[in-house]
Amino acid sequence: MIEIENVHKSFGSLKVLKGIDLTVAKGEVVSVIGGSGSGKSTLLTCINGLEPVDSGRILVEGVEVHARSTDLNKLRRKIGIVFQQFNAFPHLTVLENVTLAPRKVKGMSKREAEEIAVKQLDHVGLGDKKSVYPSRLSGGQQQRMAIARALAMSPGYMLFDEVTSALDPQLVGEVLDTLKLLADDGMTMICVTHEMGFARDVSDRVAFFDQGVMAEIGPPEQIFGDAKNEATRKFLSSVR
Amino acid sequence: MFETSLTLNDLMFMLKGAGVTLMVTFFAVTGGTLMGLAFGVIRAQFKPWVTLPLAFVLDIFRSVPLLIQLILANAFQAIAGYGISPFVTSCIVLALYTAAYCTEIVRGAIAAVPAVTRRAARSLGLTWRQDMTQVVFPMALRVALPSWIGLTLGVMKDSALVLWLGIIELLRASQILVTRLQEPMFILLVAGAIYFVLSFPIARLGAQLEKRWKEND
Amino acid sequence: MGNYTFQWRQALRALPQMLDGALVTMQIAILSMLIGVTIAVFLAVMRNSKSRWLRAPATAWVEVARNTPALFQIYMAHFGLGSFGIYLSPYVALLAGIAFNNAGYLCETFRGSLRAIPSTQLRAGRSLGMGPATAFRLIVMPQMFRIAFLPTMNQMVWAILMTSLGVTVGMSTDLTGVTQDLNARSFRTFEFFALAALIYYLITKVVMLGARLLAWRLFRY
Numbered sequence: 001m002i003e004i005e006n007v008h009k010s011f012g013s014l015k016v017l018k019g020i021d022l023t024v025a026k027g028e029v030v031s032v033i034g035g036s037g038s039g040k041s042t043l044l045t046c047i048n049g050l051e052p053v054d055s056g057r058i059l060v061e062g063v064e065v066h067a068r069s070t071d072l073n074k075l076r077r078k079i080g081i082v083f084q085q086f087n088a089f090p091h092l093t094v095l096e097n098v099t100l101a102p103r104k105v106k107g108m109s110k111r112e113a114e115e116i117a118v119k120q121l122d123h124v125g126l127g128d129k130k131s132v133y134p135s136r137l138s139g140g141q142q143q144r145m146a147i148a149r150a151l152a153m154s155p156g157y158m159l160f161d162e163v164t165s166a167l168d169p170q171l172v173g174e175v176l177d178t179l180k181l182l183a184d185d186g187m188t189m190i191c192v193t194h195e196m197g198f199a200r201d202v203s204d205r206v207a208f209f210d211q212g213v214m215a216e217i218g219p220p221e222q223i224f225g226d227a228k229n230e231a232t233r234k235f236l237s238s239v240r
Numbered sequence: 241m242f243e244t245s246l247t248l249n250d251l252m253f254m255l256k257g258a259g260v261t262l263m264v265t266f267f268a269v270t271g272g273t274l275m276g277l278a279f280g281v282i283r284a285q286f287k288p289w290v291t292l293p294l295a296f297v298l299d300i301f302r303s304v305p306l307l308i309q310l311i312l313a314n315a316f317q318a319i320a321g322y323g324i325s326p327f328v329t330s331c332i333v334l335a336l337y338t339a340a341y342c343t344e345i346v347r348g349a350i351a352a353v354p355a356v357t358r359r360a361a362r363s364l365g366l367t368w369r370q371d372m373t374q375v376v377f378p379m380a381l382r383v384a385l386p387s388w389i390g391l392t393l394g395v396m397k398d399s400a401l402v403l404w405l406g407i408i409e410l411l412r413a414s415q416i417l418v419t420r421l422q423e424p425m426f427i428l429l430v431a432g433a434i435y436f437v438l439s440f441p442i443a444r445l446g447a448q449l450e451k452r453w454k455e456n457d
Numbered sequence: 458m459g460n461y462t463f464q465w466r467q468a469l470r471a472l473p474q475m476l477d478g479a480l481v482t483m484q485i486a487i488l489s490m491l492i493g494v495t496i497a498v499f500l501a502v503m504r505n506s507k508s509r510w511l512r513a514p515a516t517a518w519v520e521v522a523r524n525t526p527a528l529f530q531i532y533m534a535h536f537g538l539g540s541f542g543i544y545l546s547p548y549v550a551l552l553a554g555i556a557f558n559n560a561g562y563l564c565e566t567f568r569g570s571l572r573a574i575p576s577t578q579l580r581a582g583r584s585l586g587m588g589p590a591t592a593f594r595l596i597v598m599p600q601m602f603r604i605a606f607l608p609t610m611n612q613m614v615w616a617i618l619m620t621s622l623g624v625t626v627g628m629s630t631d632l633t634g635v636t637q638d639l640n641a642r643s644f645r646t647f648e649f650f651a652l653a654a655l656i657y658y659l660i661t662k663v664v665m666l667g668a669r670l671l672a673w674r675l676f677r678y
Contacts, residue, residue, distance in 0.1 A: 048584060076586040087581035090678055091599045101585035104595060133678035146581075153585060303614075303661040304654045305621035307633065312654060315646040319461045397526040404625065411529060418536055425540030428533055432525050439524040 001025055002047065002157060002190070007056035009042060016042045018212040019056070026156075029189045031199035031220075034209030035235060040192045041084075043209075044159045047190070048079045060157065077105065080150030081159040084166050086142035088134035094121065095130040098149045106153070113152070120148040124178050140171030144178050151182075158182065160191040196239060200224050208232045245421050246430070254427075257413030258434050264409065265396040267331040272338020272395070273388070279339060280346020281372075301340035307401050309333050314405050326405035334399060341391050349384035350376060382453050389446035393439050410434060468648040471639050475649075478635030479656050485552055485623075485631060486616040492552075493559025493616075494609070500564035501571070515564070522561020527619050530554040535626040548630070551623035555616050562612055570604035571597070603676045610668035614661050621657070632656060 002024040009017040016039040024030050032040045045051040047058055049065045049072040058065040063075060089097050098117035102108045108116075121127050124144040134142055143163055150158065160179065164172045176198050183189060183202050193199055199206050200220045207217040208229065216229040227233045279298065283291045301309065313333045317324045324332075353376050361375040362368075403412035414431035418424045503515035522530065531554030534545055545553060574597055582592030621633040628634045636653040640646050 050580060050584060073586045073588050076584060081584045083577065083581070085575075085577055087577050089578070089581070089596055091603065091676075092678075100595065101587065104591060105586040135678055149585070300658060303658045305618045305633065305657055307621045307624070308650055308654050308657065311650050312647060315650065319647060393524075397524075397529075400526040400528045401622070411526065411532065415532070415536075423540065424536040425533075425538070428529070428537045432521070432529055432533070435525045435529060436521070440520065443524060 001059075001061060002188070003059040004043070004047070005057050005059075007043070007046065007058060008054045009039070009046060009051065010054060016212055017046070017053075020212075020214055022207065022214060022217070024157075024188060024190060026188055027186050028205065029183045029187075029191070029203045030205050030207060031203040032190065032192045032207045032209060033194070033196070033199055033235070034215075037211075038209040039212040040209045041161050044081060044161050044190065044192060047159060048076050048081050050081075073105070077153050078155050079157045079159060080153060080155035081161065082143070082146045082150055082163050084162040086134075086139065086146050086166070088137070088142045088145060090134055093131050093133055094126060094137070094145055097134065097145060098152045101149070102152050116152050116154075117148070120151045121145075123151070123181070124148045125174070138171060139167045140174045143167065143175050147175075147178055147182075157188045157190075160189065160193070162192050162194065164193070164195055194239070196224070196236070208235065210235070244423060244426055246417070246423065246427065250417055250421070251430070253417065254410060254413050254431065254434065257408055257410040258438070260407065260409040261396065261399055261411075262438070264327070264330055264334060264399045264402055264407070265392070268334030268338050268395050268399065269392050271331070271335030272342050275335065275339035276342020276346055279343040280350065283343060283347040284350035298340040298343055301337050306333075306337055306398055307404060309337065310401060310405055326402070326407055330399075330402040330405055330407060334395060334402070337398070338391065338395050341394075342388065345384050345387045345391065346380070349380035349387075352383045353379045386446045386450035386453075389442060389449075393443055393446075396439065397435070463648060464645060465648055467643065467645055468639075468652045471649065472652070474639070475632060475635055475653060475656060478630060478632040479660060481630045481634075482617065482620045482632040483660070485548070485555065485620045486613065489552055489555035489559055489616050489620075490609075490613050492556040493563055493612070496556070496560035497563035497567055500560060501567040504564065504568060505571075518557075519561045519564050522558050523565075527554065527558050528622050528625065530557050531622055531626060547623055547626045547628040550626055551620065551628055551631075554622075555619045558619065559612055559616055562615075563609060566605050566608045566612070567601070570601045570608075573604050574600050603672075606672055606675070607668065610665065610672075613668075614664060617657070617661060617664065 002022075004020055004022040007017050007020045008015070018039075020039075020043060022030075032043070034040050042051060046053050047060070047065065049070075053066055057067075060075060060079060063070055065072075065075060089100065092100060095114065095117055098120060099110070099113040102113040102116060103110060118127070118130065121130060124147055126141060126144055126148065129137065129141065129145075134145065137145065147163075163179070164175050167175065172195070176195060179189070179191065179198070180202055191199070191203070203220055205217055206220045206223040208215050208223065208227075208231070210229075210231045216223065216227060216232045223232065224236065227236065279294060283295065288295075310330060310333050314326060314329050317329055357375065357379070358371060361371045366374065400409065400411040403409055403415070408416070410431055414427050417427050421427065500515045500518055503511040504519070506512060531551055534553040534557070535547065535550035538545060578596050578600070579589075579592050582596045583589070587595065620631050623631050624633045624637050629638050632653055636649050640649050643649070
């Protein structure tokens, strides 16, 4: 379970998050939508401790992320994150990209790590690209590799930060299919996304962010069919 | 108090040496840049294998120590009986040395102008000449200038080597004073300061130009 | 050409001696690079530090190395230190001067290659549970190494060319020094130095070719 309680965060004088409350249950898929600069991506980087928060707290399985006593490196093993830019490690092959963290962070043997990596790569449809360097992959393939890389740490939670925004339109589908597969497997996911179709079809709940505030949250049918908030309706009509 | 027997006259002697350094640099860079421009355009305009001989010859100037080039040129002109002064010989060698580097700067800068831009210029009806002078050179200049400034400063520093042919430039002048006054550290520090004053502001200017132009792109 | 006759045979007879000199040249160049790279890493770390007491000396080193002639730097080591009663042999002075120069230029090469790696790479490593040192070692360093490799090899070529300056402080065992010695005895300046030039040319070509092959072998991505 991820519990977010009254989180505030600002960059200099810019207030990015103004008191966010959100609880994501085990196995739940929550999509976060909203205009750019609404703070949705910042929330993800706060959840895995890449960014500190100003006030409020975030608990992952009861562990407070920003407590001084928390070992962030250990905590991050439980929380996978995939970014908009694929962040492939260019100097490593696809297989090495995926096995690096299991081996160096978890201390797995090479054999063990490769076994897991092969499974994950097959899962995202890159089984035949294991010995290729990322520069030879399309954007969609690189992004799927990044997903496999995060999954190889067997995290309990996955955060997706606009993972299709940097992709050519024809490559978006293959990445979304991978996410769907993951949701069907019961992974707990928070997806910041601009893909309304995906948010509607895959999520259990959809949250709408507006200027650092979570303006509305509810099941997709309600958000897309009968939004209560004026800003939500306005946003949805603009993206359609 | 620090005491030195370096007199104002001695300092003038060093500054005169610095003048020679600047003069050699000026002739070398002027000649080298003109040659470099011509060779660079040729290198950029024709297929690589056509200009291979030119590239090969220029590469020699970058692969053999400058000191050896100076010695060879001086020996050659003596053998041939040209009676060229060491100063002129030095300027010629340094100019060729400069040209070798300048050619690559010019070639690279022209190559950095996108082909589509050039096609656009030609499709507007510009002739090759107009394309070159109105489109390619202004764009290439931005790429080339920071490197060219670096090259000029490099040549100024490398010009110290002409002392081997008996030319009294800044470093040789300092060395003469060192021998006479026996204050090596102090005199060399003065020489180093003069080099630094000549080089550092221009180097900074080049770095700033490069930064500003990058931001504008 | 007047009545001068080239005597190449005499120069060729001295070839073994000159090749011995070339070995010394390579030795100085390689040593100066090893020392230079080591110091450059420290200088780069110092220049990127927050403390101005660390930054200032590193900046001074880099600016002096880049804004004064290499020959001046060698003179400083050979003549200049004499003011403090330190007398370096031509070999040590040459090595020190070139190493000083290498360190200054390589520091900037290393800093530039560090800047060329996007911060998102480090972030990606951290998000996989790596500590900062581990992420730097496994993700940033190997990429830095690739970017810095060819510029470093170029500096190696510069180091080889700079060794020729040793003759001005009395160095007589490197390629230029040996050649100058032979020249002083025979006055066959052109022949001997032409041969030396050819050897320098071949050395630099072999080094660059080796660097290219090594880069091709090392960096498959």
